Amino acid sequence: MLLRRPGIICRFYSKFSNLNIFSKHFSFSSNVPSPESEGKVPFTIENFRKVEGVGNVVDDMCHILEGGPWGPALENSLVMCCGKLQPESVIGVLRRLKDVNLAVNFFRWSERQTNQAHSPEEYNSLLMVMARSRNFDCLDQILEEMSIAGIGPSNSICVELVVSCIKSQKLREAFDLIQTMRKFKFRPAFSAYTSLIGALSAVHKSDLMLTLFHQMQDLGYEVSVHLFTTLIRVFAKEGRVDDALSLLEEMKSNSLNADIVLYNVCIDCFGKAGKVDMAWKFFHEMKALGRSPDDVTYTSMIGILCKTGKLNEAVDLFEEMDLNRTVPCAYAYNTMIMGYGLAGKFDEAYSLLERQKRKGCIPSVVAYNCILTCLGKKGRAEEASMIFEEMKKDAVPNLPTYNILIDMLCKEGNLEAAIQVRDAMEEAGLYPNVTTVNIMIDRLCKAQKLDKASSIFEGIDHKVCPPDEVTFCSLIEGLGRHGRVDDAYRLYEKMLDSDKISTAIVYTSLIKNFFKCGRKEDGHKIYKEMVHKGCSSDLTLLNTYMDCVFKAGETEKGRALFKEIKNQGFNPDVRSYSILIHGLTKAGFAHETYKLFHEMKERGCVLDTRAYNAVIDGFCKSGKLDIACHLLEEMGKKGHQPTVVTYGSVIDGLAKIDRLDEAYMLFEEAKKKGLELNVVIYSSLVDGFGKMGRVDEAYLIMEELIKSGLMPNVFTWNSLLHALVKGGEVDEALVCFQSMKDLKCAPNILTYSILIDGLCGVRKFNKAFVFWQEMQKLGIKPNAITYTTMISGLAKAGNITDATKLFERFRASGGVPDSASYNAMITGLSLGNRAMEAYLLFEETRLKGFNIQTKTLVILLDALHKAECLEKAGIVGAVLRETARSQHASKSW
Numbered sequence: 001m002l003l004r005r006p007g008i009i010c011r012f013y014s015k016f017s018n019l020n021i022f023s024k025h026f027s028f029s030s031n032v033p034s035p036e037s038e039g040k041v042p043f044t045i046e047n048f049r050k051v052e053g054v055g056n057v058v059d060d061m062c063h064i065l066e067g068g069p070w071g072p073a074l075e076n077s078l079v080m081c082c083g084k085l086q087p088e089s090v091i092g093v094l095r096r097l098k099d100v101n102l103a104v105n106f107f108r109w110s111e112r113q114t115n116q117a118h119s120p121e122e123y124n125s126l127l128m129v130m131a132r133s134r135n136f137d138c139l140d141q142i143l144e145e146m147s148i149a150g151i152g153p154s155n156s157i158c159v160e161l162v163v164s165c166i167k168s169q170k171l172r173e174a175f176d177l178i179q180t181m182r183k184f185k186f187r188p189a190f191s192a193y194t195s196l197i198g199a200l201s202a203v204h205k206s207d208l209m210l211t212l213f214h215q216m217q218d219l220g221y222e223v224s225v226h227l228f229t230t231l232i233r234v235f236a237k238e239g240r241v242d243d244a245l246s247l248l249e250e251m252k253s254n255s256l257n258a259d260i261v262l263y264n265v266c267i268d269c270f271g272k273a274g275k276v277d278m279a280w281k282f283f284h285e286m287k288a289l290g291r292s293p294d295d296v297t298y299t300s301m302i303g304i305l306c307k308t309g310k311l312n313e314a315v316d317l318f319e320e321m322d323l324n325r326t327v328p329c330a331y332a333y334n335t336m337i338m339g340y341g342l343a344g345k346f347d348e349a350y351s352l353l354e355r356q357k358r359k360g361c362i363p364s365v366v367a368y369n370c371i372l373t374c375l376g377k378k379g380r381a382e383e384a385s386m387i388f389e390e391m392k393k394d395a396v397p398n399l400p401t402y403n404i405l406i407d408m409l410c411k412e413g414n415l416e417a418a419i420q421v422r423d424a425m426e427e428a429g430l431y432p433n434v435t436t437v438n439i440m441i442d443r444l445c446k447a448q449k450l451d452k453a454s455s456i457f458e459g460i461d462h463k464v465c466p467p468d469e470v471t472f473c474s475l476i477e478g479l480g481r482h483g484r485v486d487d488a489y490r491l492y493e494k495m496l497d498s499d500k501i502s503t504a505i506v507y508t509s510l511i512k513n514f515f516k517c518g519r520k521e522d523g524h525k526i527y528k529e530m531v532h533k534g535c536s537s538d539l540t541l542l543n544t545y546m547d548c549v550f551k552a553g554e555t556e557k558g559r560a561l562f563k564e565i566k567n568q569g570f571n572p573d574v575r576s577y578s579i580l581i582h583g584l585t586k587a588g589f590a591h592e593t594y595k596l597f598h599e600m601k602e603r604g605c606v607l608d609t610r611a612y613n614a615v616i617d618g619f620c621k622s623g624k625l626d627i628a629c630h631l632l633e634e635m636g637k638k639g640h641q642p643t644v645v646t647y648g649s650v651i652d653g654l655a656k657i658d659r660l661d662e663a664y665m666l667f668e669e670a671k672k673k674g675l676e677l678n679v680v681i682y683s684s685l686v687d688g689f690g691k692m693g694r695v696d697e698a699y700l701i702m703e704e705l706i707k708s709g710l711m712p713n714v715f716t717w718n719s720l721l722h723a724l725v726k727g728g729e730v731d732e733a734l735v736c737f738q739s740m741k742d743l744k745c746a747p748n749i750l751t752y753s754i755l756i757d758g759l760c761g762v763r764k765f766n767k768a769f770v771f772w773q774e775m776q777k778l779g780i781k782p783n784a785i786t787y788t789t790m791i792s793g794l795a796k797a798g799n800i801t802d803a804t805k806l807f808e809r810f811r812a813s814g815g816v817p818d819s820a821s822y823n824a825m826i827t828g829l830s831l832g833n834r835a836m837e838a839y840l841l842f843e844e845t846r847l848k849g850f851n852i853q854t855k856t857l858v859i860l861l862d863a864l865h866k867a868e869c870l871e872k873a874g875i876v877g878a879v880l881r882e883t884a885r886s887q888h889a890s891k892s893w
Helices: 004-011 012-017 018-025 044-050 054-066 072-082 089-095 100-114 120-133 137-151 155-167 171-181 188-203 207-219 223-236 241-253 260-272 276-288 295-307 311-322 330-344 346-358 365-377 381-391 399-411 415-427 434-446 450-459 469-481 483-497 504-516 520-532 537-552 555-567 572-587 590-602 609-621 625-636 644-656 660-672 679-692 694-705 716-728 730-742 749-760 765-777 783-796 800-812 818-832 835-847 856-865 870-892
Strands: none
Touching: 012 856, 044 365, 044 572, 044 660, 054 089, 072 100, 089 100, 089 120, 089 450, 100 120, 120 730, 137 537, 155 171, 155 188, 171 188, 188 207, 188 223, 207 223, 223 241, 223 260, 260 276, 260 295, 276 295, 295 311, 295 330, 311 330, 330 346, 330 365, 330 537, 330 749, 346 365, 365 381, 365 399, 381 399, 399 415, 399 434, 399 609, 415 434, 415 609, 434 450, 434 644, 469 504, 483 504, 483 537, 504 520, 504 537, 504 783, 520 537, 537 572, 555 572, 572 590, 572 609, 590 609, 609 625, 609 644, 609 730, 625 644, 644 660, 644 679, 660 679, 679 694, 679 716, 679 800, 694 716, 730 749, 749 783, 765 783, 783 800, 783 818, 818 835, 835 870, 856 870
16 A cells, blocks of 8 residues: 655645635535534535536546556556546545545545645545445554544544444444544544444443443533443343442432433343342332332333242232223233243133233233243143133234244154144244244254254245244254264355354354364364454353363463453453363363462452362362362352362362361261262272271272262272272282172273282282283283383292293383382392393493382392302492492481
8 A cells, every 4th residue: 555645744734725616615524523513424426516527527537447457557547537636526536436445546646646635525535435345454544644634534424434333243343443533532423432332232242332431421422311221231231230330320420310211221130130139129219209110110020020939029019010000011911921830820820811801901922922931841731732722712823822832842852743833833824934943943953853953954945934043053053062063064154155144153163063073173273264254252152162172182272262362352251260270270280270269359250150160179189178178168158059079179189188087078068968979079088098098998988889879980999909909908909809890890001000019019929920911811001010010020929031021021012111120120130040131130220320229239249249240249239338328328317
């Protein structure tokens, strides 16, 4: 792009001092908004045609520009066409252009031709091209030039720029656009602010809304009760009660009185956010101020009370409302009927229908749909069918009625009956809409009837009933969740081909399911594809992606994604921190839990059960058991019941640091609370008691585990076997090993290593060798520990030949013998009168830097003396003396 010549801006004002003819035909726009100028476009093509010859020149120049591409030849054609270029001609051309790059090239060219700065109208015309094309790549540069020249975008252009972003769902770009205007000291139009705040309220971007709201106040714009209501509604719906109340107080301090609409919004939003007491407060406050609750007020309050289980209070309020009314409020009746239905009190709901009829008001289809919905939730399909037939006397079933019945039948797995209802719908003159299709596909996917769901999708007439984003999302998620990720991806491509815009929900599903199938590279590609297509992430997607990455073992990538959440302007929520802490703990970075826990608290995150579990596990893994126990108590006090996962983390942590009595008390506490304990908790106790030598208690835990109907896993058995071997009860360990096999629990390498070590320890080397052979027959390859144990056992038994063969086989297979292996072999060879072989191994051991035990050196020295290898004996003796001196010095120190 050509750079603007600085000298032209300096000549801007001298140009306008001579433009008398220009001021006769056109009015200049002011940057200060006024009722007269708001929404007014200063110039039109009709204005331009009033100037002689302008229309023809504009037509000719546009024709030349459309002939493309920009270059010297095109510039020469423009010069020949326009002669002396007039500002109105520039404006006329810009108003017709659609391509921003072409418009900017023309804009720069016209500036060079006239050697004068552009007028405000020319700049605004260029901005209009950007708004129409939604291309703001050079917006900063143009606004900076306008700022230096002392002119600004008109109110109408400002609104057009913002609205164009809103229409394309690029709300963040609209927000940034307003901030760019503020950076250059422009005053964005009032309507630009209100339009963007309204759009942001629909997607619950409360923080961005608040920033814009405060900017409006800073600029001196008068904010209305309606604007306060918009913000309060969003904050209350998000559960940010303190922020909503703060706005309410601010409104009152500005001498603005809440109207009934605001009170209704507060009652509805605070009630739905679970703040029933707050909703009651607003209800009584408006009555105290002399504002009579209307039908909306009563209906909202009744609905809130019903949903929060306060049915008696809802009934009292309903009776208060209905007492002096001759004509029933249908909305209130419908809400109360729904309340009774949700509570399972269908007799009362039917009674209310009859009462409505007695008052001369025939129940509407909505009332019956409420009852049918509740019957569906309670699984009373047969009763719902009876009510469906009964309702035909009072109301004609509508499309939602049939959809409710289809949904109910699909949930029960009665697909044939659901199809019959769909056919009945068509006979009644109603045809399945996209909601019907979505219900059937969603329910079939959840019932794992994926082929049937796919056939319904393929069977619908996409012209008469085009699938929407929900249709695609449901089927993509269903296919992906059950491992058919390639089919899911093909459907995603079909979605794009049908001009549907893929949402973050679809990308979240694809990423999650590709990772779940072990195809993490494809999961990463999906995220990159989403970014490339310009689809905005949301916090749910980023949290899910981060969770998948951590589970795939990509710890640093997980850390980077947590930073990316902040970089994209999101506030990490409690789930973000839970995923991060859990992922880092599993990766061995549990020590970071403390810092992240306090950061989460400082950000105002309220811990839920999942967060408590992640934090408690992190503290347990990092050895901070006292904090973990404190959080376990706090969890219950805050209304979050500890789960089996919570107890499992703390019990395991306590068992690992030998606080077994506390661990067992928590174990008993969990049982009293009725939690279904899992094998992991039992195994933690078996392992803990076993390592402390409390074998009898470990046995009792194992017996209780089996009696509870659970099956011990290989870790549980290994823990018990290790405890028995450590306690010298090898025969008992062999009995347990047989029980392990009887219960169909396959032993692993550690199981055999424990048994071989135990048998060698009691000098049952032949029996150990039997297990060695059995292990290999099962396809279990010995590891370094198993080799060392077996080599040591054979050597001690005097079976030097087999020990040597095993030692050489271990090295040939790529194994790296450790100090214990070398010591065992040197001792065995020495005792077997193979002194020189033992000495050569002694030299090899020293070269590798392994420690040679004093006992090994003494045995080797004795063997060398017997073999009359005196020179070699002298070397070993010197090493022995040096080792003795080192040990003495160490003890003295």
